[in-house]
Amino acid sequence: MHASQFVASPVTRRIDVRGLCKTFQLAGTAIEAVRDVSFSVRRGEFVALLGPSGSGKSTVLNMIATLVKPTSGQILIDGTPVVPGQATPNVGYVFQRDTLFPWRTVADNIGYGLQLAGVPVAERKERIDACLMQAGLQDFGNAYPSALSGGMRQRAALMRTLVVEPQVLLMDEPFGALDTHTKIDMHDVLLRIWEREQQTVLFVTHDLGEALTLADRIILFSARPGRIKESFEVDFARPRNAVKIRETPRYAELFQLIWHSLGEEFIKGRSP
């Protein structure tokens, strides 16, 4: 279970990242955020990017999502290079921060992508209702986001991304701002959806428990500049139960193993 022994054929590789580097220019000084990151994600695989704060996880995800232009390196999705600044079709993104449009009701937020795509109103409504149901937000379709709790907002944001049925899901600490219990609830919601839709997921987090609960594989980032330190297979059976999985001995074992490695990076990240 060690770094980069995993080899996938080009056909099954959905996300392919090669030699990715990013250096930010900030007020004259260069900040090297990401250094030579290469990995790939198979079709239908759930991969977690784990690392301490500031290790460049979001930067990597944003480069894949075309929001940030790489300094060097290559990003392929389904074998096609992504174009910075131009959304890649079939790729959905869930933000670290709440970005629901405050001027749209929850239903209109969820239906936004469908509206852009020109889906007829009747079909749109049907799909929005299905999403509201799935997110347990049936009664809040006509509410504005400001009337929702943090957990509800995050579910709505998730549905806004999922309603257009992306095959690749990029998620940047989508549950970072939630309390532990709400978070575990959300893990179950996400696991159910993923088991059904089998999207390819790249999930950024600094919460090891979250990574273990959700992912097939964990890619561990080192402290800044972000590099891949190690990668771990997470071999729990599917379907998983977000609560029960935490009580198994295997969970404790993996937690121990990765925790140690992660801890070293946290300490490195803290020292100047």
Next chain:
Amino acid sequence: MRRARRPGRTLAWQVLICLCILSIWQWGYDLHDRLPWLVPDLLDPYFISKPSDIFEHFLILSCLKSKLGVFNGWFNGEFGRCMARSENNLWIATAVTLKNTFFGFVTGVSSGFAAGLLLGRSDRLSAIFQPFITAVNSIPRIALAPIIVLAFGIGDTSKIVTSWIVVVFLVFFNTFEGARSIDEGFVNAARLLGASEWQITRTVVVPSTMAWVFASLTPAISFALIGVIVGEFIGAERGIGRLIIESEARAEASGMMVAVIVLMLVGVALSALIWRLQAYLLRWQQHNLAE
């Protein structure tokens, strides 16, 4: 807003204050001879008229009464004859001023809004136009009114242009700031959901700047009115501003006061209209406060 639970009391106070002001205005100067140290000269009805005179004058200017103080009959045609005779009676003046204010406001708001969005979303354009905008904005716009009247004549066009020029910058700067301060998170979210540049403008940029735009609309409507009135002062055949100038020429304080009060009412009505529109379009903001 802690004491807002007693609207009856608030209203009572407001009525009381109104009555006080009106009474002092009406009868205050009668005390001038006896108590000269208490009553300022400015209270002289020669300068500021008094409520009863103003009301009387209102009836005359609006053709409800003849100049002799007799009520104009509707059925005997007196009212109609008066309307036809006086070019700039209160009704026509108000209509003309309102119409020009409306056009000045609408053209000013729409062009200011469009320019604000365009420059606010483009670093390139805003860098190019920055010095010009600062320069033109430094001119007190009202100072341009005589030039505008000279160029466009004493008809309605010059009033609309004056009104436009005072409104457009106000709305422009607010829209510009709004467009600058848009949360890029919303723009990115829209883009990643497949929005084109135009769709981003329509569904993200416009709604997020709305609050900023509305903040400028209440002052904009007063500015529009000011622009028209100043234009009418300088040269016009009809309008409330013209009415004020005519009364001033005759040293008739009551006539001016009628015009001023009509302007006040018009201003209040227009602001209320904007306020209603804002409450509807920005209803998503209300939810932060309510419940």
